[in-house]
Amino acid sequence: xxxxxxTAGQGPRATARRLAGALHRRPRLRLALLLTAPLLWLAVLxxxxxxxxxxxxxxxxxxxxxxxxxxxxxxxxxxxxTTPVYRQVILRSVGVALAVTAxxxxxxxxxxxxxARVARPRWRPLLVVAILTPLWASYLVKVYAWRxxxxxxxxxDWMLEPLGLSGPGFGLPATVLTLTYLWLPYMILPVxxxxxxxxxxxxxxxxxxxxxxxxxxxxxxxxxxxxxxxxGSIFTFSLSLGDYITVQIVGGKTQLIGNLxxxxxxLDLPMAxxxxxxxxxxxxLYLLAMRRTGALSSI
Amino acid sequence: xxxxxxxRAAAAAALLLTAAACGSSGSGGGASPGGLNPPDLKAPSALGRTEGQVNLIAWxxxxxDGSNDPKVDWVHDFEKQTGxxxxxKVAASSDEMVKLMKTGEYDxxxxxxxxxxxxxxxxxxxxxxxxxxPNYKDVFPDLKLQAWNSVKGKAYGIPHGRGANxxxxxxxxxxxxxxxxxxxxxxAARYKGHVTAYxxxxxxxxxxxxxxxxxxxxxxxxxxxxxQKQFDAAVALLKKQNADVxxxxxDYLKEVSAFKSGDSVIGTTWQVIANLAASEGAKIKAFxxxxxxxxxxxxxxxxxxxKHPNCAYKWLDWIVSPKVNAQVAEYFxxxxxxxxxxxLTGDKNFCATYHAADTAYWKRVAxxxxxxxxxxxxxxxxxxVPYAKWVQAWTEIKG
Numbered sequence: 001x002x003x004x005x006x007t008a009g010q011g012p013r014a015t016a017r018r019l020a021g022a023l024h025r026r027p028r029l030r031l032a033l034l035l036t037a038p039l040l041w042l043a044v045l046x047x048x049x050x051x052x053x054x055x056x057x058x059x060x061x062x063x064x065x066x067x068x069x070x071x072x073x074x075x076x077x078x079x080x081x082t083t084p085v086y087r088q089v090i091l092r093s094v095g096v097a098l099a100v101t102a103x104x105x106x107x108x109x110x111x112x113x114x115x116a117r118v119a120r121p122r123w124r125p126l127l128v129v130a131i132l133t134p135l136w137a138s139y140l141v142k143v144y145a146w147r148x149x150x151x152x153x154x155x156x157d158w159m160l161e162p163l164g165l166s167g168p169g170f171g172l173p174a175t176v177l178t179l180t181y182l183w184l185p186y187m188i189l190p191v192x193x194x195x196x197x198x199x200x201x202x203x204x205x206x207x208x209x210x211x212x213x214x215x216x217x218x219x220x221x222x223x224x225x226x227x228x229x230x231x232g233s234i235f236t237f238s239l240s241l242g243d244y245i246t247v248q249i250v251g252g253k254t255q256l257i258g259n260l261x262x263x264x265x266x267l268d269l270p271m272a273x274x275x276x277x278x279x280x281x282x283x284x285l286y287l288l289a290m291r292r293t294g295a296l297s298s299i
Numbered sequence: 300x301x302x303x304x305x306x307r308a309a310a311a312a313a314l315l316l317t318a319a320a321c322g323s324s325g326s327g328g329g330a331s332p333g334g335l336n337p338p339d340l341k342a343p344s345a346l347g348r349t350e351g352q353v354n355l356i357a358w359x360x361x362x363x364d365g366s367n368d369p370k371v372d373w374v375h376d377f378e379k380q381t382g383x384x385x386x387x388k389v390a391a392s393s394d395e396m397v398k399l400m401k402t403g404e405y406d407x408x409x410x411x412x413x414x415x416x417x418x419x420x421x422x423x424x425x426x427x428x429x430x431x432x433p434n435y436k437d438v439f440p441d442l443k444l445q446a447w448n449s450v451k452g453k454a455y456g457i458p459h460g461r462g463a464n465x466x467x468x469x470x471x472x473x474x475x476x477x478x479x480x481x482x483x484x485x486x487a488a489r490y491k492g493h494v495t496a497y498x499x500x501x502x503x504x505x506x507x508x509x510x511x512x513x514x515x516x517x518x519x520x521x522x523x524x525x526x527q528k529q530f531d532a533a534v535a536l537l538k539k540q541n542a543d544v545x546x547x548x549x550d551y552l553k554e555v556s557a558f559k560s561g562d563s564v565i566g567t568t569w570q571v572i573a574n575l576a577a578s579e580g581a582k583i584k585a586f587x588x589x590x591x592x593x594x595x596x597x598x599x600x601x602x603x604x605x606k607h608p609n610c611a612y613k614w615l616d617w618i619v620s621p622k623v624n625a626q627v628a629e630y631f632x633x634x635x636x637x638x639x640x641x642x643l644t645g646d647k648n649f650c651a652t653y654h655a656a657d658t659a660y661w662k663r664v665a666x667x668x669x670x671x672x673x674x675x676x677x678x679x680x681x682x683x684v685p686y687a688k689w690v691q692a693w694t695e696i697k698g
Contacts, residue, residue, distance in 0.1 A: 083695075169562070
């Protein structure tokens with residue numbers, strides 16, 4: 001009885017050991033087994049859906065029933081490049097994304113410098129947590145809060161009133177402002193990390209050689225932190241380019257590329273797909289540009 | 300490294316393809332020639348056993364089971380009486396309704412006029428045998444067999460209710476009180492940055508309605524049947540209006556908040572928005588200007604692919620039964636379709652406020668319809684601008 005139980009218990013254990021041995025001898029098989037699932041996920045779900053998006057951009061729709069007709073034609077891209085309004089909206093969206101990124105850099109640098117080098121070391125982690133806390137709140141809550149702040153007679157108007165000014169109201173500036181607020185932590189974090197790891201003796205050396213703070217910043221700090229700024233800008237740029245909800249809430253009558261995709265998706269899916277490829281192409285180009293700065297290795 | 304090279308190759312390929320795209324000519328979508336010839340579908344001649352459940356697509360507030368407000372519930376009684384479990388999906392726009400109906404997963408939809416003809420033409424909605432809906436006999440006659448709920452005398456649905464797109468203004472900031480739509484078109488510059496408008500291509504009809512009264516030389520008869528010249532005039536008017544618009548609204552809560560804060564002071568609205576804004580303290584007034592107004596009339600339609608048609612018919616009859624029609628009309632803020640509903644509303648003046656039985660009032664309202672290539676006003680010498688072009692124009696108007 002006990003003998004039978006023992007052999008039965010050894011059976012699976014022996015197979016497992018044999019299997020482990022086989023895997024140990026064949027590292028390639030081991031790698032294949034490990035990577036199949038994530039690669040399938042990447043290739044089928046992610047790249048696959050991008051491919052479907054791109055392919056469906058070449059279909060057309062029945063103009064009355066808005067059913068997708070699977071006839072190949074490049075008309076959607078033709079319209080995309082010949083209709084002035086699409087060009088305008090694409091340029092506006094890229095402009096908003098660049099403006100948000102630039103504002104984030106300008107604000108993030110001093111903040112990150114303070115949290116990484118000026119503040120007392122025991123306060124630093126707390127400050128980083130404080131920067132991250134807005135990310136815990138819902139996106140919609142934050143945007144609606146900005147709608148209240150920027151509305152007629154809202155907080156912004158009230159604060160600017162003594163100066164004889166009024167707030168920007170809803171529109172493009174409000175959109176840039178709100179998006180900057182939303183994505184700022186994504187810029188501060190990489191810059192903070194870069195500045196925290198920055199060797200202090202380089203600053204001393206620069207000062208010893210007679211460089212003023214401005215020169216030190218330009219020639220020593222900026223080149224070393226630039227990859228991290230570029231890494232942060234990938235987040236701020238791509239998140240701003242794809243956003244269409246903020247602009248609906250605080251953008252007044254402004255349309256960005258996401259709004260065009262949204263307004264076409266129900267009636268003209270192929271056109272929406274054609275519009276949707278634009279941010280993909282823009283972001284690929286942006287990534288290629290950022291790769292030159294070495295940003296991709298510091299994300 | 301290899302990945303980036305692939306990316307670069309993909310980007311290059313994309314650029315090449317798009318360059319090729321620029322050279323191609325427009326072949327356009329194939330519109331159905333000869334106007335509206337819906338697929339020949341048959342309405343059932345008799346009802347069978349109920350299927351135990353029904354899937355509905357509805358505007359917010361049309362299918363209430365007490366989950367939003369415990370006092371507002373006409374779904375549980377229906378479930379008790381018919382044994383049909385109700386599953387409802389709220390749609391935010393007519394376009395979304397059309398898209399959902401195409402999935403074939405739903406049995407019935409409360410379609411507005413800018414969706415109904417599309418559903419009929421694509422064969423997604425089936426004709427309705429009104430004899431199987433006993434309460435249909437009490438529906439106001441001026442709602443029956445209209446251009447947006449029937450084709451060639453064949454009914455495609457049961458009228459649910461109707462409302463007008465009113466002009467709302469802030470009584471403190473807008474002086475003198477407007478009487479005409481000119482306040483948001485030709486004179487909009489007076490309230491620059493604080494004018495609002497409905498964010499949908501169908502709003503082009505509002506401009507056409509105004510041009511119909513103010514520019515007779517355009518000879519607009521029906522704001523949903525515009526030839527190219529009339530359409531261009533309406534679009535030009537809206538492009539001019541765009542300079543003075545503060546924001547467009549599609550979400551009614553957004554309009555309520557804009558009027559409360561003063562970000563919007565004048566623009567189109569629905570009666571229910573006006574009531575809500577007034578109850579929240581906004582000093583507003585809403586009315587039908589002298590040119591008349593556009594409006595909507597919703598129709599409950601049955602899907603051609605309905606899996607639970609008997610329950611769907613039971614729902615159609617239930618929603619226009621006097622008591623329920625009164626409840627839903629009062630909750631949503633629209634004129635009921637059933638004439639007997641007026642005796643059963645909580646507020647005895649409700650039907651008077653909403654002009655439910657006021658035929659003369661509704662004569663001034665041009666109900667939403669789907670613009671198609673064959674002119675809806677009966678002209679045969681010109682081609683009208685179809686809805687797909689309205690959608691493109693609306694994007695261009697907003698800029």
